[in-house]
């Protein structure tokens with residue numbers, strides 16, 4: 001028998017017999033590992049341990065100590081749900097039930113379920129865990145499978161689509177339940193320590209609005225009851241902080257049905273925050289040598305054909321017919337900036353040339369995918385593009401990274417960094433790929449950045465560094481990307497004159513500091529739980545007169561605080577109620593003024609943490625505000641000890 005070679009996570013190579021499975025690879029590494037193997041990751045895909053590996057495959061062995069284990073366990077939990085459902089509602093038909101980042105879901109039909117039914121199903125699921133049923137993989141013929149799913153159009157659809165051509169189909173069997181499934185699964189239902197059904201919604205078959213509506217039940221599962229409890233607490237906290245809820249309470253934004261799906265409207269309070277964010281990005285960009293530019297919202301599709309977006313993104317583009325000519329709303333800002341660059345002739349001495357713009361883009365996502373500010377149809381990117389000589393990549397990337405780290409520090413966010421390198425299909429010479437990957441790596445290594453290497457995950461037109469933000473609850477969100485591009489300069493025939501007097505191709509780098517304002521705004525709302533730092537708070541100070549007699553003085557205090565966003569509480573409420581209201585509105589500072597203060601020309605300062613100081617001179621407080629605002633401090637700190 002001939003041998004094949006696979007690559008292990010540490011980069012070492014292992015030869016195994018042709019036809020070897022993931023489990024065989026594990027046993028080859030060591031018998032202990034072989035025994036502990038739950039599943040495998042082959043070329044990035046989670047697979048059953050009985051699946052074969054191919055020559056050249058990247059193989060990761062999954063045990064119950066691996067990060068992927070929870071995913072495997074949750075997939076089994078989805079089957080446990082389906083099993084319990086069919087015991088209680090034999091009429092139910094099953095569609096698909098995959099694991100997700102938070103747990104799992106199962107799409108079902110022909111059964112009338114509402115939230116009240118979940119508890120009984122959950123109880124039945126616990127019985128199944130208790131029974132510790134072995135989960136076994138069985139191979140069936142296509143004929144058998146088709147016969148079994150005679151009355152189930154969804155499973156038949158899978159058989160005729162994803163599984164078309166497979167003569168042997170894998171099923172997973174546990175007790176009285178079986179499901180057409182590629183796995184992987186844990187070995188028995190008893191490995192699942194805790195399950196919880198979370199909610200019911202609806203979904204289209206295959207996510208397509210033209211297909212029938214199914215009932216989707218969401219659940220989650222953990223190895224232990226304790227892990228589940230911790231997760232449920234975090235979930236409750238996350239619900240409290242949900243940006244859609246806080247956005248409404250704080251009057252920041254809305255996405256009304258009448259204006260169209262995924263088209264957010266920013267109210268005055270939200271716009272104040274966006275303006276501060278935009279000003280901060282602009283100051284970082286200007287310091288780094290970027291020049292502001294502005295481009296319109298739509299272009300002739302000629303431009304999108306030249307950039308290649310038309311070929312690849314046309315389904316996501318909003319197209320318009322104007323005087324028999326086709327136009328498209330811009331899904332990206334890059335072609336506009338490349339065209340600006342192309343309006344001049346450049347010498348090597350002029351490079352790098354750097355442009356930035358808060359550019360609004362439009363992408364037609366499926367309506368079912370839209371969610372608050374995190375998935376929208378229109379959003380603004382703090383978009384920058386720079387054009388440089390190949391040997392300048394390192395210095396430019398270093399400088400972009402510095403700005404991104406300044407953003408992270410300013411907001412108290414953590415980040416996960418990944419370097420994605422050349423994929424199999426790519427444009428650009430070996431030389432330029434090697435040169436640019438080496439420079440990207442050098443920046444990350446020299447700055448001691450802890451990053452994941454994602455071999456082959458770069459775009460076809462260049463390597464990239466991806467950032468994911470981690471917020472105060474430890475959740476991760478897609479952040480900015482720094483992307484080297486050898487393709488667009490080619491497509492737009494961009495050139496500069498080199499020292500040798502010849503024409504050369506510049507490298508284009510796409511970069512953002514926040515990514516999209518919408519996504520970043522969402523992260524900030526939830527990260528700060530609506531309690532924005534002074535520099536971002538839509539209302540920074542509220543003056544609370546003890547009685548209406550001090551209204552005049554309250555307005556004088558407001559005027560003395562000059563440029564800050566100050567309001568005067570003029571409703572005739574008790575002081576206690578005024579304080580509670582300001583507290584609920586997350587105002588960083590409350591200034592209480594009564595008869596004594598009015599007479600002495602002072603204020604009593606109170607902050608969100610309910611700390612208080614009396615007899616403060618207005619001038620001293622204003623100086624403090626200037627400093628706290630100017631330094632973008634994270635918390636109100638006038639009264640900090």
Ligand SMILES: [Zn+2]
Nearest residue numbers: 179181182183
């Ligand atoms: Zn399955």
Ligand SMILES: [Zn+2]
Nearest residue numbers: 333334385510
């Ligand atoms: Zn771009």
